[in-house]
Amino acid sequence: MTETEWLDCISPEEMLVFLGERATLRKKRLFACACVRRIWPSLNDDRLRMAVKAVEQFADGRVSSDLLAKARRKVKLSKACVRVIQAIEALLPEDGPILIRPRDIREPTDVISATRAVRTSARTLEASKEYDAPPKMETIRPLAALDAVELLREIFGSPFRSVDIDPSWLAWKQGLVPRMARIIYRKRCFRNLPILADALEEAGCHDAALLSHCRNRVDHVRGCWVVDAILKLN
Numbered sequence: 181m182t183e184t185e186w187l188d189c190i191s192p193e194e195m196l197v198f199l200g201e202r203a204t205l206r207k208k209r210l211f212a213c214a215c216v217r218r219i220w221p222s223l224n225d226d227r228l229r230m231a232v233k234a235v236e237q238f239a240d241g242r243v244s245s246d247l248l249a250k251a252r253r254k255v256k257l258s259k260a261c262v263r264v265i266q267a268i269e270a271l272l273p274e275d276g277p278i279l280i281r282p283r284d285i286r287e288p289t290d291v292i293s294a295t296r297a298v299r300t301s302a303r304t305l306e307a308s309k310e311y312d313a314p315p316k317m318e319t320i321r322p323l324a325a326l327d328a329v330e331l332l333r334e335i336f337g338s339p340f341r342s343v344d345i346d347p348s349w350l351a352w353k354q355g356l357v358p359r360m361a362r363i364i365y366r367k368r369c370f371r372n373l374p375i376l377a378d379a380l381e382e383a384g385c386h387d388a389a390l391l392s393h394c395r396n397r398v399d400h401v402r403g404c405w406v407v408d409a410i411l412k413l414n
Contacts, residue, residue, distance in 0.1 A: 181195075182340075183341075186198070186333075186338065186340065187333070187338075189329055190327075191329070192279075192292050192328035192329050192331075193279075193281055193292070195329060195332050196279055196280065196332070197280075199332075199336060202339055203336065204414050205239075207336065207403055207408075207414070208276060208279060209235055209236070209238070209276070210335060210401070210402050211277075211279070211328075211331055211332060211335050211403060212235070212271050212291045213236050213402070214331045214334075215267075215292060215295045215331060216232055216267050216268065217401070218299070219267065219299050221302070222260070222261075222264050223260070223264060224260065225258040225260050227254040227255060227257065227258050228255060228264065228265075228268050230251065230254070231252075231268050231271065231272065232268065234247050235277075245274045248272055251272060252272045255268050255269060261298065261301070263289075263297045264298050267289075267295045269289075270288060270294055278290045278291060279291060281293055292328050296328075330398065331401065334398065334401055334403075334404060334405070335401065335403040335405060336405060337406075341389065343390070343405065343406075343409040345409050345410055346384065348383070348384060349380060349383040349384060349385050350410070352379075357379050357383055357410060358410055358411060360376050360379060361376060361411050362411060364376060364407060365402060365411060368402060370399075370404065373400055373404075373407075374395045376394055376406075376407075377390075377395050390409075393405070
């Protein structure tokens, strides 16, 4: 795969295969969670949302595998639709999320396929006005904002370009840049990424790709390649 093919690719499965071992388990977990967070309005059972949060914490080493097992048991008790349950269950294996489309119908559904299916059914229900929830319920995001390939590019950046963070940027103003990045990551306040870009620029950063990514009006997620590079996460 060339860089142009990477940027034009519409198959998340092909992109994941190409990444191979460069896709760390942490990054793959956060990517899987980001996919499921795109259907957050369909997770109308608190146990499902707690399961997603547990996987994110597990990815960062903040909780034990026992919590994953507990979340798995709770998910099985949920009365949500089958595809929602499948999307969550695909996150929960301790050895990594199920991200590649099953070759056999008897295999567990992967998170990308399950998310795509539940999104489609949710949009159908929305169009036919058959929701049981009150009108103020969150709406499913537009299709363009739900593409798994865009999430892959958000989390992994370009596998053809290295990300070099100058230590002087991190030391500027007593470590203001990493402090800002840490808050953005922990509190999920990605709307502040343009402010982070301004700080980086003042610190001496002239990396056009890095700065434009921070200022790009896309749905940034936990695992964003710029924030991870600043915080030295992989």
